[in-house]
Amino acid sequence: MKISICTFNFQVTFKTEDGVTVEVDWPMGNFDRRGQPLQSNRVPSRGYRRQTAETKDLVQWCVHYKDQATVSDVSWHELHMKFNKVIPPLSWIQQERWKQNDFIPYQLEENARDGNGASRSPRDVITRYLMMPSNSHLIAEDEPVVSFRYGLDGRPQAKNTTIGAVMACITPVRDIEEARKVPRLVRDEFCVFLYSGKEDYEEQVRVGSRVFQEMNDLQENGLDLIIGHDEDGQEIRKHVKINWYIVSDWKALAEMMGIVGPTGHYFCILCYCTKDTISQFRQDYPLRSLEEARRSLADRRDTRGHRHLPVMKIPWGNVIGDTMHRDQRIGGKLLTQFIGWCIDQGVTELLEQAFREIGISTFYIRREATREGPSTYKWKTLSAKELKKAVRLLPDKMPHIIKDIGSVGAVRRIDSLTGPQLRTILRSKGVEVPHVNSERQARLKNLLGGAETVSFYKLDQCHEAPLCFKLHTYNP
Numbered sequence: 001m002k003i004s005i006c007t008f009n010f011q012v013t014f015k016t017e018d019g020v021t022v023e024v025d026w027p028m029g030n031f032d033r034r035g036q037p038l039q040s041n042r043v044p045s046r047g048y049r050r051q052t053a054e055t056k057d058l059v060q061w062c063v064h065y066k067d068q069a070t071v072s073d074v075s076w077h078e079l080h081m082k083f084n085k086v087i088p089p090l091s092w093i094q095q096e097r098w099k100q101n102d103f104i105p106y107q108l109e110e111n112a113r114d115g116n117g118a119s120r121s122p123r124d125v126i127t128r129y130l131m132m133p134s135n136s137h138l139i140a141e142d143e144p145v146v147s148f149r150y151g152l153d154g155r156p157q158a159k160n161t162t163i164g165a166v167m168a169c170i171t172p173v174r175d176i177e178e179a180r181k182v183p184r185l186v187r188d189e190f191c192v193f194l195y196s197g198k199e200d201y202e203e204q205v206r207v208g209s210r211v212f213q214e215m216n217d218l219q220e221n222g223l224d225l226i227i228g229h230d231e232d233g234q235e236i237r238k239h240v241k242i243n244w245y246i247v248s249d250w251k252a253l254a255e256m257m258g259i260v261g262p263t264g265h266y267f268c269i270l271c272y273c274t275k276d277t278i279s280q281f282r283q284d285y286p287l288r289s290l291e292e293a294r295r296s297l298a299d300r301r302d303t304r305g306h307r308h309l310p311v312m313k314i315p316w317g318n319v320i321g322d323t324m325h326r327d328q329r330i331g332g333k334l335l336t337q338f339i340g341w342c343i344d345q346g347v348t349e350l351l352e353q354a355f356r357e358i359g360i361s362t363f364y365i366r367r368e369a370t371r372e373g374p375s376t377y378k379w380k381t382l383s384a385k386e387l388k389k390a391v392r393l394l395p396d397k398m399p400h401i402i403k404d405i406g407s408v409g410a411v412r413r414i415d416s417l418t419g420p421q422l423r424t425i426l427r428s429k430g431v432e433v434p435h436v437n438s439e440r441q442a443r444l445k446n447l448l449g450g451a452e453t454v455s456f457y458k459l460d461q462c463h464e465a466p467l468c469f470k471l472h473t474y475n476p
Contacts (some may be wrong), residue, residue: 266305
């Protein structure tokens with residue numbers, strides 16, 4: 001097949017410094033203006049709009065990373081000059097940011113601290129998202145229900161750990177399992193408000209009140225979309241129901257739901273379990289709800305952990321704890337307690353074998369001598385993936401490792417005691433408490449004449465101290 005190419009010749013007039021006029025026909029055959037042969041394969045434009053979807057996705061991730069890491073424009077340009085094949089240019093980053101900022105208009109929040117806050121309409125964000133051609137399957141049903149995940153978190157603005165900025169984002173999800181497991185992507189994460197301050201209840205209400213009102217309205221009344229026009233030019237509308245899930249860490253959830261934190265007497269976010277009944281796993285506890293929150297706040301004698309009404313009227317059953325904090329931090333505490341029980345009963349070899357059976361061959365636990373004298377137990381710290389696997393699979397191995405989980409007043413090995421327990425015991429003996437846990441264990445063994453185990457129990461009759469232990473040297 002022959003393709004005919006239409007070319008144009010132009011007559012260009014140049015004027016030299018001497019005033020001589022020169023007329024040139026350009027282009028001259030197959031040569032460019034410099035007299036060089038024309039390239040058969042021309043290099044595509046470096047403009048951001050002409051880049052592939054994969055490149056634009058990379059640039060979107062870079063915008064997210066640059067904001068999270070607070071990388072300056074000068075530093076980013078230097079990185080691009082050094083790694084130009086990996087790091088996109090600063091102009092692309094700026095164009096993508098302009099595109100994202102122009103996506104949904106935002107408005108400043110004057111009630112924010114120092115007026116440093118902004119928000120945008122969740123209704124406009126959801127409408128624009130659902131009208132994208134790639135998301136048409138979400139509203140294909142006659143009465144579609146689309147779920148979104150709302151999350152809020154703070155971040156420090158300096159080298160210390162003080163929260164200086166708070167951002168709230170919404171993310172589309174399909175069901176509750178996806179809200180728990182599937183990580184958020186940059187292109188599916190939409191900021192609805194941002195302010196300088198802390199995660200406090202009062203600051204959230206001052207800055208995010210417009211956002212919360214729209215979220216309540218979308219939860220109750222849904223959203224009407226214009227999906228096209230009929231032959232007569234009339235608008236075709238479809239009603240979409242919106243369902244919200246609230247997913248954040250424990251502190252942010254407690255502030256949003258207006259309840260006390262994890263150190264309070266009614267510590268649980270979902271039910272009315274108390275610290276006194278925390279170990280009664282077979283007891284049923286009433287679940288929290290908006291009605292129970294109003295009833296508890298009206299009763300000044302016992303608010304059951306409620307300090308305020310939630311910032312939004314979302315069903316309490318749609319509140320989900322952050323899986324990272326639940327699995328990693330709480331799971332780590334439970335694993336440390338289980339290792340302590342294994343040390344008490346002298347079954348550390350069975351514990352190592354159980355770890356190998358569940359596919360964690362790197363775990364070890366051994367007894368090592370210390371500079372203070374008596375030996376202590378040390379074990380390998382698990383990675384995040386290993387800890388998640390251990391929390392999921394190790395409970396099935398527990399009946400084959402330990403005989404029981406111990407009880408108050410039982411004999412315990414000193415190496416298995418936690419830091420707070422050792423601190424309380426040493427203080428009751430009237431000695432100075434070392435900072436390092438291994439030194440605490442060594443000092444307690446020296447006080448007990450080299451004993452490896454102790455028998456202790458909590459004295460419920462003691463009203464002077466919350467933890468009062470009576471110790472006895474145990475000689476097997």
